[in-house]
Amino acid sequence: xxxxxxxxxxxxxHVITAGTAVLGEALDQQAVARIEVDWRPPLPGxxxxxxxxxADPRRERANATxxxxxxxxxxxxxxxxxxxxxxxxEPGTFLHAGPPITWERASGPMRGALIGAMLFEGLASxxxxxxxxxxxxxxxxxxxxxxxxxxxxxxxxxxxxxWMLEVTDAEHGGTAYCxxxxxxxxxxxxxxxxxxxxxxxxxxGDVLGPVLRAALDRSGPLDLRALVAQxxxxxxxxxxxxxxxxxxxxxxxxxAIVEAAPEHAAEVLRFINGxxxxxxxxxxxxxxxxxxxxxxxxxxxxxxxxxxxxxxFGIQVSGLGDRWFTGPAGVPDGLYLGAYGPADANxxxxxxxxxxxxGLGGFAxxxxxxxxxxxxxxxxxAVAATTSMYEIxxxxxxxxxxxxxGFRGTPxxxxxxxxxxxxxxxxxxxxxxxxxxxxxxxxxxxxxxPVEAFTAALEALAKA
Amino acid sequence: MNDLVExxxxxxxxxxxxMRVSQALAGRPGVSVAIVAMATELNVGLxxxxxxxxxxxxxxxxxxxxxxxxxxxxxxxxxELERQLAARGAASGSRREEAPPRTTRSAARAAxxxxxxxxxxxxxxVSVPGEYAFLEAVDAVEAGISVMIFSDNVPVEQEILLKxxxxxxxxxxxxxxxxxxxxxxxxxxxxNVLRPGPVGVVAASGTGAQQVTSLLDLxxxxxSHLLGVGGRDLSAEVGGRSTIQALRALDADPATExxxxxxxxxxxxxxxxxxDLGLGTKxxxxxxxxxxxxLTTAVERVLGALGRxxxxxxxxxxxxxxxxxxxGTSGPAGDAVRGPLRGLYSGGTLCTEAALxxxxxxxxxxxxxxxxxxxxxxxxDPTLRLEALDAVESGVVLLDVVLGQGAxxxxxARLAPGVARACERGVAVVVALVGTxxxxxxxxxxxxxxxxxxxxxxxxxAAAARHARELARAxxxx
Numbered sequence: 018x019x020x021x022x023x024x025x026x027x028x029x030x031h032v033i034t035a036g037t038a039v040l041g042e043a044l045d046q047q048a049v050a051r052i053e054v055d056w057r058p059p060l061p062g063x064x065x066x067x068x069x070x071x072a073d074p075r076r077e078r079a080n081a082t083x084x085x086x087x088x089x090x091x092x093x094x095x096x097x098x099x100x101x102x103x104x105x106x107e108p109g110t111f112l113h114a115g116p117p118i119t120w121e122r123a124s125g126p127m128r129g130a131l132i133g134a135m136l137f138e139g140l141a142s143x144x145x146x147x148x149x150x151x152x153x154x155x156x157x158x159x160x161x162x163x164x165x166x167x168x169x170x171x172x173x174x175x176x177x178x179x180w181m182l183e184v185t186d187a188e189h190g191g192t193a194y195c196x197x198x199x200x201x202x203x204x205x206x207x208x209x210x211x212x213x214x215x216x217x218x219x220x221x222g223d224v225l226g227p228v229l230r231a232a233l234d235r236s237g238p239l240d241l242r243a244l245v246a247q248x249x250x251x252x253x254x255x256x257x258x259x260x261x262x263x264x265x266x267x268x269x270x271x272x273a274i275v276e277a278a279p280e281h282a283a284e285v286l287r288f289i290n291g292x293x294x295x296x297x298x299x300x301x302x303x304x305x306x307x308x309x310x311x312x313x314x315x316x317x318x319x320x321x322x323x324x325x326x327x328x329x330f331g332i333q334v335s336g337l338g339d340r341w342f343t344g345p346a347g348v349p350d351g352l353y354l355g356a357y358g359p360a361d362a363n364x365x366x367x368x369x370x371x372x373x374x375x376g377l378g379g380f381a382x383x384x385x386x387x388x389x390x391x392x393x394x395x396x397x398x399a400v401a402a403t404t405s406m407y408e409i410x411x412x413x414x415x416x417x418x419x420x421x422x423g424f425r426g427t428p429x430x431x432x433x434x435x436x437x438x439x440x441x442x443x444x445x446x447x448x449x450x451x452x453x454x455x456x457x458x459x460x461x462x463x464x465x466x467p468v469e470a471f472t473a474a475l476e477a478l479a480k481a
Numbered sequence: 482m483n484d485l486v487e488x489x490x491x492x493x494x495x496x497x498x499x500m501r502v503s504q505a506l507a508g509r510p511g512v513s514v515a516i517v518a519m520a521t522e523l524n525v526g527l528x529x530x531x532x533x534x535x536x537x538x539x540x541x542x543x544x545x546x547x548x549x550x551x552x553x554x555x556x557x558x559x560x561e562l563e564r565q566l567a568a569r570g571a572a573s574g575s576r577r578e579e580a581p582p583r584t585t586r587s588a589a590r591a592a593x594x595x596x597x598x599x600x601x602x603x604x605x606x607v608s609v610p611g612e613y614a615f616l617e618a619v620d621a622v623e624a625g626i627s628v629m630i631f632s633d634n635v636p637v638e639q640e641i642l643l644k645x646x647x648x649x650x651x652x653x654x655x656x657x658x659x660x661x662x663x664x665x666x667x668x669x670x671x672x673n674v675l676r677p678g679p680v681g682v683v684a685a686s687g688t689g690a691q692q693v694t695s696l697l698d699l700x701x702x703x704x705s706h707l708l709g710v711g712g713r714d715l716s717a718e719v720g721g722r723s724t725i726q727a728l729r730a731l732d733a734d735p736a737t738e739x740x741x742x743x744x745x746x747x748x749x750x751x752x753x754x755x756x757d758l759g760l761g762t763k764x765x766x767x768x769x770x771x772x773x774x775x776l777t778t779a780v781e782r783v784l785g786a787l788g789r790x791x792x793x794x795x796x797x798x799x800x801x802x803x804x805x806x807x808x809g810t811s812g813p814a815g816d817a818v819r820g821p822l823r824g825l826y827s828g829g830t831l832c833t834e835a836a837l838x839x840x841x842x843x844x845x846x847x848x849x850x851x852x853x854x855x856x857x858x859x860x861x862d863p864t865l866r867l868e869a870l871d872a873v874e875s876g877v878v879l880l881d882v883v884l885g886q887g888a889x890x891x892x893x894a895r896l897a898p899g900v901a902r903a904c905e906r907g908v909a910v911v912v913a914l915v916g917t918x919x920x921x922x923x924x925x926x927x928x929x930x931x932x933x934x935x936x937x938x939x940x941x942x943a944a945a946a947r948h949a950r951e952l953a954r955a956x957x958x959x
Contacts, residue, residue, distance in 0.1 A: 021651070021726060021729035021730050021732075021733060022651075022730060022733050022734075023627060023651075023652065023653055023726075023730040024603065025603035025604050025626075025627050025653075025664055025665065026664065026665065026705075026706055026730060026731075026734050026736075027665075027734075028600060028603050028665065029600060029603075029665065030603055030604065030664055030665045030666065030667035031592060031600050031601065031602045031603050031604075032602065032603070032604055032605070032606055032667065032669065033585055033588040033589060033592065033602045033604070033605040033606070033621065033626070034605075034606045034608075035584075035585050035588070035605065035606070035607050035608070035609055035617045036495060036606075036607060036608030036609040036610075036617075036631070036632065037495050037496075037497045037498075037608040037631070038494075038495055038497065038498045039497050039498075039861065039887060040606060040608050040631065040669070040670060040887055041606075043668070043672075043886040043887040044606075044667065044668075044669070044886075046886065046921070047667055047668060047886060049667040050600075052582065052588045052591055052592050052602060053581060053588075054581070054582050054583065054584060054585055054587075054588045054617070055580075055581035055582065055583055056493075056495075056583070056584075056609055056617070057493040057541070057583070058493065058519075058540060058541055058610070058613060059613065059616070060541075061539050061540065061541055064612050064613060067616055068612075068615050068616065068639065071615065071616055071619045072615075072619075072639070072642055077623055401580065404580050405580060407587065407590075408580075408582070408583045408584065408587050435584065435586075438583075438584055438616060439583040439584060440491075440541075441583065
């Protein structure tokens with residue numbers, strides 16, 4: 018005979034209640050310890066798919082495996098190299114942020130960035146010429162960064178001559194890339210393509226990239242997991258605030274920069290110091306290599322990419338391969354620079370949501386009290402934003418912790434079934450690009466992903 | 482007439498809470514109709530039938546439809562609605578920084594985080610609408626927590642899947658459609674307040690288990706645990722998956738000296754599987770069906786097995802007028818009481834037992850899905866049964882009143898006047914009162930109120946059914 022013990026028979030009762038309030042109240046009247054679920058019906062039309070996906074015998078283990086890989090990744094910054102070398106990009110090939118898009122459907126900032134990249138690569142003589150060639154399309158190939166182990170902030174344009182941060186995962190062996198951050202204001206990633214933008218890109222290719230490569234060769238790989246963990250405890254959420262992480266990175270690299278290139282050290286260090294977001298791109302590559310480690314686990318409902326191209330917001334799911342599930346990109350709600358206002362804002366754009374995909378950015382808002390104005394005003398709003406993300410995520414990050422929450426790990430690993438069940442959407446922090454090509458950044462704020470991206474992925478899981 | 486119709490997007494409250502709010506509004510002066518409900522197809526249909534024009538809405542929205550005699554009355558009702566909903570929000574909400582969990586999964590994690598204070602959760606009680614119950618129950622099982630599924634309308638494939646996963650995890654799935662459980666002294670769902678003691682109960686029948694444990698309690702015998710398994714568990718399809726788990730668990734429980742299994746007669750192969758468990762603890766079966774002992778007799782067998790005296794089961798005979806009828810003599814209302822036996826039940830098993838014993842009459846189980854769709858269970862809301870009682874013109878009415886946690890806090894408050902009206906019409910009323918002296922409603926106070934109203938009251942449903950049968954025969958023979 019098999020013996021069977023139920024711990025509930027020998028322990029003090031402690032009951033979770035979900036549903037009818039009177040049944041919970043009856044337990045309160047008996048003074049039984051109780052946790053009440055604030056239950057609401059799932060998103061309309063998802064009940065059948067949810068039941069099917071939750072019944073999948075692979076799901077629980079698949080999700081544990083996938084999110085386990087995501088949080089155990091050890092991203093190391095190992096090199097800085099031109100895109101043509103590391104990605105094998107041919108002239109005329111451009112990678113961009115978000116799910117795949119055509120010139121016809123591209124928004125203002127995406128078009129602006131493409132024009133700038135054409136000028137930078139010497140494929141057009143003027144912005145007008147670039148536009149004509151892009152519209153004609155011959156000799157031009159556009160593809161999603163995510164299809165090439167790459168991520169890019171905002172427009173996320175990558176062309177062959179740009180220099181890329183190369184990040185490897187010391188735990189699982191993956192590699193991911195991200196371009197170098199140009200700074201704020203009129204920059205290519207926000208769709209600006211004026212002469213100062215192109216000149217800066219040239220300098221980055223001629224000086225910044227080679228100097229950083231030489232410095233890294235001297236210093237050895239930079240442990241980004243450790244750096245992110247420290248920055249979180251210094252008030253960054255690693256998407257809209259990268260000040261601490263950038264400072265830490267400079268501290269790590271400065272001696273090697275000075276040794277490797279004394280003649281350029283001052284201008285390189287001045288450039289990095291002048292840009293609080295310099296670390297963002299390294300953080301994004303780290304996030305990308307971590308998220309990629311979680312890909313392709315059959316049966317897993319874990320989101321492994323969230324990305325926007327300025328027109329569509331798309332997600333990819335571990336158990337569903339490289340398929341994109343998209344909905345219209347929303348216009349962020351935020352704070353505006355100078356005289357810009359909501360009418361100037363482009364819909365959401367960029368691969369930087371890879372930070373939220375791995376539990377940073379909006380998910381780690383509680384770590385960044387300095388920028389709580391983005392989420393509504395006070396620290397309790399930031400804490401509420403982070404706390405709500407635990408409802409839709411599979412794990413708490415073992416290394417990325419939030420001091421203000423008692424060093425609780427950040428909420429990491431969005432599960433599409435939990436999004437459908439709770440109707441809670443990922444909190445995404447973002448910069449806001451001007452809607453007219455060539456404008457640049459107009460603000461920063463918060464955006465909600467389109468719910469249909471998640472329900473479409475759920476339907477696909479139910480059929481998988 | 483003044484109408485107020487509103488759809489509030491994304492505002493959710495459970496149906497029982499909303500019915501309470503609706504009831505409070507409908508009871509206000511000048512208000513003729515008050516519907517406060519989730520905008521399901523059914524509820525929107527109800528509102529449309531009542532003549533309201535309802536704007537487009539989804540089941541995730543709250544529908545408010547109020548009709549009153551004056552604009553002022555509508556406005557006052559609207560204010561009261563805000564007050565009631567705000568009170569509900571305040572009761573369930575807490576500080577924004579500590580938002581309540583939105584899923585059972587999240588609640589299990591929250592419990593584990595606060596484990597130092599009150600320990601991991603031991604059991605989850607799921608009473609969400611049936612089509613969603615599986616989602617919450619899976620969360621509990623995956624978190625290693627036993628789960629009681631109060632919800633009905635859960636597909637049997639989902640039940641089997643849950644029970645198989647539960648066995649792998651070493652936890653128990655009670656239900657679906659499990660109305661009662663008592664675990665470690667805590668009553669879940671509809672549960673009588675029972676003294677602790679040596680009898681463990683495994684029940685595929687909620688009200689059957691309540692009858693058995695209430696009678697044991699009245700005989701001074703307590704219960705270690707009452708584990709529900711859901712009405713389908715002993716079917717050939719489900720194969721007794723949870724019954725087997727529950728029997729083994731009680732067998733291993735040091736506090737349990739004897740086990741009672743309350744069920745309809747199981748499928749033959751399931752009965753064999755259960756018998757072949759080779760338990761060290763004696764199992765007494767209380768099976769409901771033709772040719773089986775009634776539940777009261779089964780309880781008496783349990784008392785015998787424990788070497789305990791069988792007491793006189795408490796009963797309160799009816800007032801002389803009803804007595805006169807029962808003895809076939811012609812009283813003042815003697816001629817009027819002729820008529821059939823009507824059984825108006827809230828408990829399905831009690832209804833079945835009574836119908837078997839009576840062998841005649843028309844029995845209705847108001848706890849059946851047909852009557853509970855879109856409204857509260859008759860153990861909480863007696864409206865439908867009262868309407869049925871008021872419609873009986875003659876003969877004998879047999880009804881059950883089930884006390885305990887979760888049930889109507891004072892059932893006789895509304896039933897006793899209905900009983901009195903029926904008796905005035907010459908109807909003989911017999912009540913099976915299922916409860917214990919520990920129940921919050923007060924067994925003896927409820928019995929006294931119903932008895933004063935003219936009903937004969939029995940704590941044994943079988944005794945009540947026999948009495949009703951005799952009365953009906955007396956009528957037929959008079």
